Amino acid sequence: MKTPNPALRHVLFLNWRDTLNPEGGGSEVFVERIAAELVARGHQATLLCAAHGNGPAEEVNAAGVRILRRGGRHTVYARAALTYLAGWFGLGRLRRGAAGRARPDLIVDVCNGLPFLSPLWSRRPVVTLVHHVHREQWPVVLPPRAARFGWWIESSLAIRVYRRCRYVTVSAATRDELAVLGVDPRRVTVVHNGTPEVSVARTAKTAEPTLVVLGRLVPHKQVEVALRALAALSQQWPALSVVVAGQGWWEPKLRAYAAELGVGDRVRFAGFVSDEEKQALLSSAWLALTPSLKEGWGLTIVEAGAQGTPTVAFRGAGGVAEAVMDGRTGLLADNEEEFVAHVRTLLADDERRAAMGAAARIYADGFTWSAAGDKFAAAIGAGTAPQTAAAGATRSRTPDLPLP
Incomplete structure (x- = not known):
């Protein structure tokens, strides 16, 4: 034996x-x-x-x-x-x-x-x-x-x-x-x-601007911020839509709120999605939104980056500020008004958005x-040895990225 x-x-x-x-x-x-x-x-x-x-x-x-x-x-x-x-x-x-x-x-x-x-x-x-x-x-x-x-x-x-x-x-x-x-x-x-492995071929961006929110549907994920951003930007982009991928007990409240804002017809609640569906959604979206109140890291941000999609998120949401390289792989906001302004800026600038997506892909590849x-x-x-110094307490190597 x-x-x-x-x-x-x-x-x-x-x-x-x-x-x-x-x-x-x-x-x-x-x-x-x-x-x-x-x-x-x-x-x-x-x-x-x-x-x-x-x-x-x-x-x-x-x-x-x-x-x-x-x-x-x-x-x-x-x-x-x-x-x-x-x-x-x-x-x-x-x-x-x-x-x-x-x-x-x-x-x-x-x-x-x-x-x-x-x-x-x-x-x-x-x-x-x-x-x-x-x-x-x-x-x-x-x-x-x-x-x-x-x-x-x-x-x-x-x-x-x-x-x-x-x-x-x-x-x-x-x-x-x-x-x-x-x-x-x-x-x-x-x-x-x-970073989760990319298992499907990357999908072309949608013809009309699409935003994606990925995560559990619970209050502290603040999906309402994404819905309000959609409402605020609808006049400038009448065909703008949001895909909300995920499930949770807060979904009925979000559906009702989207209807209240008058954008219910341009919000698709995709529910639970497979890894392949998730990657296709992240790849085809123009931007990923992470309006969460707090995240330890922001896995969905890096998942979006692996698909060449930049993210808009809140600077004060914990590890999100490490998952997003502000100004390079996405934009970080200090409040909701700035959050909406960042979404507007990137939707309007195809060249900058594409450059950020390329940088986000390189950044995501640095985490295995x-x-x-x-x-x-x-x-x-x-x-098991408290006297040993903490291992790996420093940040993963950050890839050299071009400035968008």
Whole structure:
């Protein structure tokens, strides 16, 4: 029988959602792609997340990542602890893993606002993965009292519980925000998202100007800003349209708002789209809009860039300011009035828009999942040796780009 390599590890990811979840988004893509990169390097990876109707209770995906779906949107946190403890004592599925180590050697605790608090109930080293700080989102998605409680958990309780843990985040902006909350930047490794592979031939731009918004349909994504931009620019471009690709519980509100603005006939809600459909949409659009209140990185921005489409977004939206090279691969706005003005500027300037799209493609090519996997693997090593300096804390190499 082959002796297990002690350098190889079984890594348990705790995340409230997975990519098949109807509410899954860019953070779930990051977790699963990183887990796949670890598997490709010989590690064993298990993802424990909430159950839903789009996936079985247990499966091994095409990349070799084992996925356990337990509990619901809120109960997944307790179920994670119970499943882990049952596995620890030989009663559950974590102990009966695939070939390799049955027990997790390390936990990656993904904190999407609410943490799993795994240092309180596990006996393994914990690496904390934070995509972004939710200070602005809590008041948008919850009533005032609940929002204050959620923010206290994220900004105070979690900081104390994870005080001995190493952190991973996806942008320097989030690392800076964590520092404000009291997390020493020397404990934080920045691992940028990779750019999804282009799997279909690029599509020609639409004959008439088209804007695309890609993401979950929830309040803090602020799709309303894109709808108001459409209404404001309709007189100048009567054939201007917006495609909203994504799904979420906020969609009925957005449909009603588009009708209220008088642009309902020029907004197409595409719902969930496959990777091929998404790439075709991003490729054919004149501009991508990311009006989100906050993003850890801005994966859809780089996805649009890979298709040669520049993005307009808000400067203060966290990692968005790193996903967009302002003035080169897109434009960043400080307020909604400027956001609309940027859209107008790029729609009116074919040459500048094309130059930005070309630069965005070069920039997107500089981010790979292989490089992200290397940095994350280094962070795992740091997670078990607190005295080791944070690996990969610097920004990925920025390609040399022509100025549009």
